[in-house]
Amino acid sequence: MLQNKKITFLGAGSMAEAIIGGLISEQVVAPENIIATNLSDHEKLHYLKKTYDIQTESDRMKAVHEGDIVIFAMKPKHVKEAIEAIQSSTRPDQLFVSVLAGIPTLYIEDLLGSQASVVRTMPNTSAKVGASATAISKGSYATNEQLKEVEQLFAAVGTVTIVTEDKLDAVTGLAGSGPAYFYYLIEAMEQAAQDAGLTKEEASELITQTVVGVGKRLQTTSKTSKELYTEVMSLMEQPKRASMF
Numbered sequence: 001m002l003q004n005k006k007i008t009f010l011g012a013g014s015m016a017e018a019i020i021g022g023l024i025s026e027q028v029v030a031p032e033n034i035i036a037t038n039l040s041d042h043e044k045l046h047y048l049k050k051t052y053d054i055q056t057e058s059d060r061m062k063a064v065h066e067g068d069i070v071i072f073a074m075k076p077k078h079v080k081e082a083i084e085a086i087q088s089s090t091r092p093d094q095l096f097v098s099v100l101a102g103i104p105t106l107y108i109e110d111l112l113g114s115q116a117s118v119v120r121t122m123p124n125t126s127a128k129v130g131a132s133a134t135a136i137s138k139g140s141y142a143t144n145e146q147l148k149e150v151e152q153l154f155a156a157v158g159t160v161t162i163v164t165e166d167k168l169d170a171v172t173g174l175a176g177s178g179p180a181y182f183y184y185l186i187e188a189m190e191q192a193a194q195d196a197g198l199t200k201e202e203a204s205e206l207i208t209q210t211v212v213g214v215g216k217r218l219q220t221t222s223k224t225s226k227e228l229y230t231e232v233m234s235l236m237e238q239p240k241r242a243s244m245f
């Protein structure tokens with residue numbers, strides 16, 4: 001379904017690159033059918049072309065006009081100026097996909113005009129390794145078939161959950177920002193490990209495998225998170241036993 005479609009990324013930063021990498025490695029879209037454009041960073045476009053063999057285009061209007069699917073991947077604060085700058089080069093048959101945090105489909109539909117088909121998504125940075133937890137939701141004019149197309153796109157970079165749009169802000173806090181909570185905790189664990197005498201390398205190896213193990217366990221067990229942490233906390237009983245002596 002997506003094989004012959006041209007996909008334009010308006011915004012070529014870290015989230016765009018993560019998705020591009022997944023689409024190519026999973027062979028969901030051929031590199032020559034991907035076009036990336038940005039505001040002014042020509043070096044980044046050159047890097048993307050060299051790394052992924054995709055097309056790049058510094059003329060944003062041309063890039064947008066050529067895309068069957070146009071993915072908005074600029075920062076939310078730049079959405080208005082970004083869409084206004086390309087609005088006149090859009091086509092009525094295009095599907096617009098947003099990865100922008102906090103921007104409702106209604107806002108994007110209004111900027112685009114003409115009852116544009118918009119699907120809003122919330123991926124996370126684990127898309128870089130094909131392990132994003134992405135939620136998607138359609139706007140007022142996108143069809144169920146278009147929603148399915150977007151599901152297929154993001155399935156290349158992880159799991160996809162279809163939700164109603166009123167849940168997407170919660171998803172942004174939960175899964176879009178989710179990796180940051182864990183990285184922050186891991187930073188503290190690394191410091192604590194080194195304070196306790198482990199080398200940086202030892203700490204890193206042990207913590208990484210611990211996190212991988214937790215992820216695998218969660219994917220394979222039917223136990224609740226409470227049951228899982230209780231399993232680990234057997235020593236909680238020790239003070240009682242110790243007090244017997």
Ligand SMILES: NC(=O)C1=CN([C@@H]2O[C@H](COP(=O)(O)OP(=O)(O)OC[C@H]3O[C@@H](n4cnc5c(N)ncnc54)[C@H](OP(=O)(O)O)[C@@H]3O)[C@@H](O)[C@H]2O)C=CC1
Pocket residue numbers: 010011012013014015016037038039040041042044060073074075076078081082083085099100101122123124125176177
């Ligand atoms: N980072 C994350 O964890 C997640 C981010 N997102 C969403 O992804 C989006 C992109 O984030 P991220 O990739 O981290 O951001 P980056 O800052 O890495 O990339 C932003 C890109 O937008 C381009 N840009 C800026 N202004 C315009 C414009 N007027 N027209 C076209 N392109 C423009 C920039 O181009 P130039 O460099 O030339 O200025 C750059 O390529 C955000 O909306 C964010 O909410 C969603 C989920 C997770």
Ligand SMILES: O=C(O)[C@@H]1CCC=N1
Pocket residue numbers: 076101172176177
């Ligand atoms: O800061 C942002 O825009 C994104 C949204 C989810 C995580 N970070």
